[in-house]
Amino acid sequence: MGDVFSNLGLGFGVVFQLVQWTPAFLGGVSIPIPVNILLCLIGALVGTLVGVLPGIGTIATVAMLLPITFGLPPVGALIMLAGIYYGAQYGGSTTSILVNIPGEAGSVVTALDGFQMAKKGRAGPALAIAAIGSFFAGCVATVLIAVLGAPLTKLALAFGPAEYFSLMVLGLIFAVVLAKGSVLKAIAMIVFGLLLSMVGSDIETGASRMAFNIPELADGLGFATVAMGLFGFAEIIRNLDSGGEQDRQLVQQKVTGLMPTKKDLLDSTPAILRGTVLGSILGILPGGGAVIASFAAYTLEKKVSKHPQKFGHGVIEGVAAPESANNAAAQTSFIPLLTLGIPPNAVMALMVGAMTIHGIVPGPQVMQKQPDLVWGMIASMWVGNLMLLIINLPLVGIWVRLLRVPYRLMFPSIVVFCAIGIYSVNNAPTDVVLAGVFGLVGYWLIKHDFEPAPLLLGMVLGPLMEENLRRALLISRGDWSVFLTRPLSAVLMAIAAGLLVLAVLPSLRKKRDQVFVESEN
Amino acid sequence: MSDTPSHGPVKSIMPKWVRGPQDFVGGVALIAIALFALWASSDLQGMRGFSFGAGTAPRMFAYLLLGLGVAVMVVGLLTEGTHLAKYHWRGPLFVSLAILSFALMIRPMGLIVTAFSSFLIAALGTPETKWTETIIVAVCLTAFCSLLFPYALGLPLQMLPKFMIR
Numbered sequence: 001m002g003d004v005f006s007n008l009g010l011g012f013g014v015v016f017q018l019v020q021w022t023p024a025f026l027g028g029v030s031i032p033i034p035v036n037i038l039l040c041l042i043g044a045l046v047g048t049l050v051g052v053l054p055g056i057g058t059i060a061t062v063a064m065l066l067p068i069t070f071g072l073p074p075v076g077a078l079i080m081l082a083g084i085y086y087g088a089q090y091g092g093s094t095t096s097i098l099v100n101i102p103g104e105a106g107s108v109v110t111a112l113d114g115f116q117m118a119k120k121g122r123a124g125p126a127l128a129i130a131a132i133g134s135f136f137a138g139c140v141a142t143v144l145i146a147v148l149g150a151p152l153t154k155l156a157l158a159f160g161p162a163e164y165f166s167l168m169v170l171g172l173i174f175a176v177v178l179a180k181g182s183v184l185k186a187i188a189m190i191v192f193g194l195l196l197s198m199v200g201s202d203i204e205t206g207a208s209r210m211a212f213n214i215p216e217l218a219d220g221l222g223f224a225t226v227a228m229g230l231f232g233f234a235e236i237i238r239n240l241d242s243g244g245e246q247d248r249q250l251v252q253q254k255v256t257g258l259m260p261t262k263k264d265l266l267d268s269t270p271a272i273l274r275g276t277v278l279g280s281i282l283g284i285l286p287g288g289g290a291v292i293a294s295f296a297a298y299t300l301e302k303k304v305s306k307h308p309q310k311f312g313h314g315v316i317e318g319v320a321a322p323e324s325a326n327n328a329a330a331q332t333s334f335i336p337l338l339t340l341g342i343p344p345n346a347v348m349a350l351m352v353g354a355m356t357i358h359g360i361v362p363g364p365q366v367m368q369k370q371p372d373l374v375w376g377m378i379a380s381m382w383v384g385n386l387m388l389l390i391i392n393l394p395l396v397g398i399w400v401r402l403l404r405v406p407y408r409l410m411f412p413s414i415v416v417f418c419a420i421g422i423y424s425v426n427n428a429p430t431d432v433v434l435a436g437v438f439g440l441v442g443y444w445l446i447k448h449d450f451e452p453a454p455l456l457l458g459m460v461l462g463p464l465m466e467e468n469l470r471r472a473l474l475i476s477r478g479d480w481s482v483f484l485t486r487p488l489s490a491v492l493m494a495i496a497a498g499l500l501v502l503a504v505l506p507s508l509r510k511k512r513d514q515v516f517v518e519s520e521n
Numbered sequence: 522m523s524d525t526p527s528h529g530p531v532k533s534i535m536p537k538w539v540r541g542p543q544d545f546v547g548g549v550a551l552i553a554i555a556l557f558a559l560w561a562s563s564d565l566q567g568m569r570g571f572s573f574g575a576g577t578a579p580r581m582f583a584y585l586l587l588g589l590g591v592a593v594m595v596v597g598l599l600t601e602g603t604h605l606a607k608y609h610w611r612g613p614l615f616v617s618l619a620i621l622s623f624a625l626m627i628r629p630m631g632l633i634v635t636a637f638s639s640f641l642i643a644a645l646g647t648p649e650t651k652w653t654e655t656i657i658v659a660v661c662l663t664a665f666c667s668l669l670f671p672y673a674l675g676l677p678l679q680m681l682p683k684f685m686i687r
Contacts, residue, residue, distance in 0.1 A: 012574060184596065188551055188589040195558055195582045202575035203566075209579055210561040233616065240612030240646055408650050409658045412643035415616055416636050419623040420666055424676045429624040436620035443613060447606040448547040466578045478571035502524075 003289030004146045007371070011146075011379030014075060014372050015040070036079050039072065040380050043080035044387045046399055047087020052094050052399045053410060060235050061088035063227040063348050064138035064414070074358040075373050079380040081354055085347060086384045089330055091390065093323055094399050098123060107326070109298040113311065125260040126319050127396055129268050130324075130390050132260075133324035137276040137386030141331035145338070145378050146278055152339035156364040159340075161471035162482050166492035168465050171342050173496040174285055177503040186454045189445075190311045193458025194465065196221055203467060216430040223353035224425055225435045226459060230452045232418045233439025236411050238446050260316070268320035271301050275321035284335050285344070297325030300514025331381055337362055338374055342461070346453040349383065349460040357425075541602020548594025555587035612646045619643035631681045633668070637663045 018032035046068075050061045065084050069077040089107075096107040097114035110130065117126040159167070176186040199210045200220025202430040211217040259270070278300060301321040302311045311318050313332045334351075336344045339365025345351040355362050360373070367374050442452050476482035486489045539545045558579060565576025596602075619642040626635040640659040644650045670676045679686075 050669070159640070172567070183593055184589065185547070188586065188593055191582055191586045191589055192551070192554065195554070195586055198558075198562075198579040198582060204573075205566070205575045207565060207575035209565060209575055210558065212561070237612045237616050240616070241609045406649075408647050409654065411616075411646070412619070412640045413658065413662050414622070415619050415643040416640050416662060416666065419620055419639060420632070420636065420670055420678070423623070423627055424670060424678060427677070429627055432620060432624040432627075436617050436624075439620070440613060440617060444550075447608065448543055448550075449603070450547060462582075466573075469578070470573045472664065474572050 003150055004143075007150070008146050008374050008379060010371060011375030011377075014376030015379045015383055016080065036076055036376065036380065037383060039080040040083040040384050041084025041391070043069075044087035044090075044384050045391065047084035048091040048094070048388075048395075048399065049087075049402070051088030051091025051264060052300075052402055053091075053405075053414075055406045056235060056414075057231070058088045058092055059227075059346050059350065059456075060231040061091070062347055063224070063231045063440050064418055064421060065356055066224050066227070066350065067424050069354065070357060070425060073362060075376050077354065077358060078351075078373065078377045081351060082380050083200065083384045083387070085330065085351075086134075086327075086381070086388055089133065089326065090134065090388050091203050092129060093134075094396070096401065097126050097130065097319070098400060099403055107294070107322075109294050109322040110319055110326075110455060111207065112298070113314050113316075116312065117316070117319065120314055122314070124396075125316065125388040127265050128260050128393060129264060129316055129320050130323040131393055133272040133275065133320045134327035135385045135389045136272055137279060137324040137326075138331055138382060139329035141280055141283070141328045142382040143386075144332055145335055145381075146375075148284075148335055149339055149374075149378070152335065153364045153367045156340045158337055159488075160486070161468040161475065162301060162486050162489045164391065165465060165468040165472055166483055166489040166496070167340065168342060168461050168468070169411065170492045170496040170499075171336070171344060172454075172457065172461065173499050175345065177499050181449065181451055183500075183503050185450050186239055187452040188300070189450055189452070190458035193455040193460075194462040196226070196455070197459045197462025198466070203227050203463065204470070214430070215427075216428050216434070221434070221459075222425065222431055223350075223356070223460065225422055226438050227350055227353065227456060228418055228422055228436025229435035229455065230442040230445075232414070233435060234442025234452070236414055237443045238413065264316050267488030268316045271317040271321040272324045274300060274304070275324030276328045279325030280332045281343075282325070283329030285331030293329035294322035297321040311509075327385070334378070334381070338367060338378075339364060341366075341464070343457065346456045349456050352460050384513075523666075529601050538600060541597040541600055541616050543603045544593055544597030545604065546597070548590050548592070548597055551586055551590030551593060553590075555583045555590055558583040558586070602682075611648070615646035616643055629677075631679045631685075632685070633663055633667055633680055634682055636666050 016034055016037050017036055019035045031046050043065075046065060047061060050056060050064060051058065056064075062081065062085055066081070069080050069084075072080060092107045093110050096111035097118050098117040100111050114126045115128070171304065172190050174309065176183055196237070197220070199217055201208050201211075201218060203446065208218060255382050275297040278297050282293040282296060285451060285476070298311075298321060302308045305311065305315075305317065307315075330347075333344045333348055336342050337348045337351060341352075341361065343352045343362075352362055360366060360370070419432050422431050425431060445455075472482055473480070482489070483493055562576045562579040562583065565579065566574035567576055567580070568574055615642050619639045620653075622642055623635055623639040626638065637659050640662060641655065644655045667680060671680065
């Protein structure tokens with residue numbers, strides 16, 4: 001237990017670090033500046049700013065803002081990214097509550113009751129409860145990460161290549177089973193992502209693979225490029241389809257009375273608690289992430305409620321539970337990333353991308369070699385949540401005004417912004433063209449009901465999987481049964497196979513679809 | 522999602538025996554990608570004894586994708602599914618053009634000219650564009666970006682066209 005506190009202490013030390021700033025115009029007087037806190041604050045603000053735009057989800061926001069963190073030192077960049085992530089999520093819920101356009105699947109359920117509350121003139125309390133619930137969930141999840149971090153890292157260090165490979169297979173299968181839509185198509189997307197990750201030079205021989213002598217492809221497809229194309233550009237094109245000006249049922253009344261009443265607080269406290277627990281558990285599972293957590297929390301809340309018929313007509317529990325679950329899961333999904341180096345969902349995959357750009361390979365070694373980085377990030381999560389609570393709520397008026405910006409002006413700005421962002425990563429025009437191509441690919445995928453998120457996950461895990469597969473087979477002298485004869489690996493593989501079978505069984509499939517259909521009735 | 526295609530009797534270019542055109546076409550496309558990858562990695566070395574060659578993993582994933590593509594296609598053939606979604610040309614075309622022109626112009630023309638013109642090209646993507654306000658916003662965004670990226674974020678971007686710097 002002492003470890004936990006000293007680790008968290010280290011983390012907060014990093015976050016609150018002061019840097020002496022000696023500007024020339026002050027004549028040698030230096031001012032201490034809490035740089036990392038400022039970065040976290042800016043990240044949260046910018047994340048909300050972009051996340052609040054209708055039709056832009058969390059993944060798209062993080063992908064678009066990735067380039068602005070490249071110029072920073074690694075610790076600062078990751079802290080800022082974490083801030084962006086929470087800001088984006090909170091922005092998404094603001095949009096769901098006020099406009100009924102959920103930016104992403106995770107906030108679909110929030111829109112159900114949140115928008116009804118807003119219609120009744122209670123947007124303020126809905127937003128406040130969303131923020132309070134998220135903050136509480138964030139606090140619990142931060143402690144959970146601190147407690148579980150060290151033991152899981154020890155476990156991870158005992159893993160050999162065979163175990164790692166099996167674990168990644170399990171993670172990918174989890175991602176497929178817990179995601180929405182066809183299992184077969186999701187697996188196809190993962191494999192497509194794995195295939196894309198093969199472009200570039202081979203790790204062992206250095207041979208150029210599928211690069212067609214294009215110098216920009218020699219190092220492989222840029223991760224930020226693909227993500228920005230698939231999520232940024234593709235989303236823009238898709239939104240244009242539905243006629244730009246979708247009927248936005250923006251709540252016209254002024255948002256007044258932010259404070260929830262005593263009854264609101266009493267009603268939502270148990271919902272927040274249940275949501276936090278459910279979200280924390282589902283977030284740790286690979287592939288679980290925020291989406292399933294919010295759906296599950298809403299369903300649970302409806303089941304245990306004394307008045308389930310009121311759900312969907314603006315009850316505060318219907319906002320409190322999914323929002324807390326959402327945030328708890330968003331945070332605990334950092335656990336597999338930081339301890340095992342395996343991103344459990346697309347946003348975490350983006351985090352891996354960002355870390356790799358800074359030369360950090362996430363995994364158990366990072367936890368030991370760069371503890372300031374890991375614990376600084378964990379502490380910054382808590383700070384980020386606090387920022388959201390104290391800064392975003394008073395700024396609600398500004399976010400509402402942003403929602404009134406017409407799409408016809410918004411989308412060209414996003415296109416230009418993204419283009420500059422991609423270009424600035426490597427100063428390579430080819431990257432911009434590639435992102436455009438992936439934008440069209442993403443548009444096509446959406447039109448054919450393929451989810452782009454598993455593709456991104458496959459792309460990030462591709463090189464890791466290949467490396468571990470190669471090593472495992474080299475050690476076993478080409479014997480493929482190594483994945484089944486090593487006990488830990490065999491267990492992981494068995495769980496993966498079992499999950500896959502369950503997911504395809506008709507009875508369970510119905511149940512799984514039911515959870516997602518919840519949003520439609 | 523609002524643009525999920527309907528099950529209604531939409532006129533389809535697909536023959537009748539394709540019962541789920543959306544999946545059928547999706548599967549065919551995956552097969553095409555897999556075959557292309559197999560061709561592209563055909564010059565790479567395969568297994569050398571126990572150890573993987575450079576081409577082993579790409580080919581493995583390509584064959585896997587091939588199988589999955591066939592499976593998706595068969596599902597599209599056999600089960601009643603959604604029709605092909607309606608494609609629009611205007612949005613994709615002008616957004617792509619804006620991106621392409623950005624890529625071509627950024628080196629010779631610098632950020633200011635490029636950002637401004639890309640904005641206007643992208644704005645052609647919807648019939649709702651009103652030009653006066655679009656131009657005003659384009660000017661503001663260009664100004665904002667030329668302050669944000671090079672100064673606030675410290676990214677080395679060239680501002681003015683090459684011929685003006687000399």
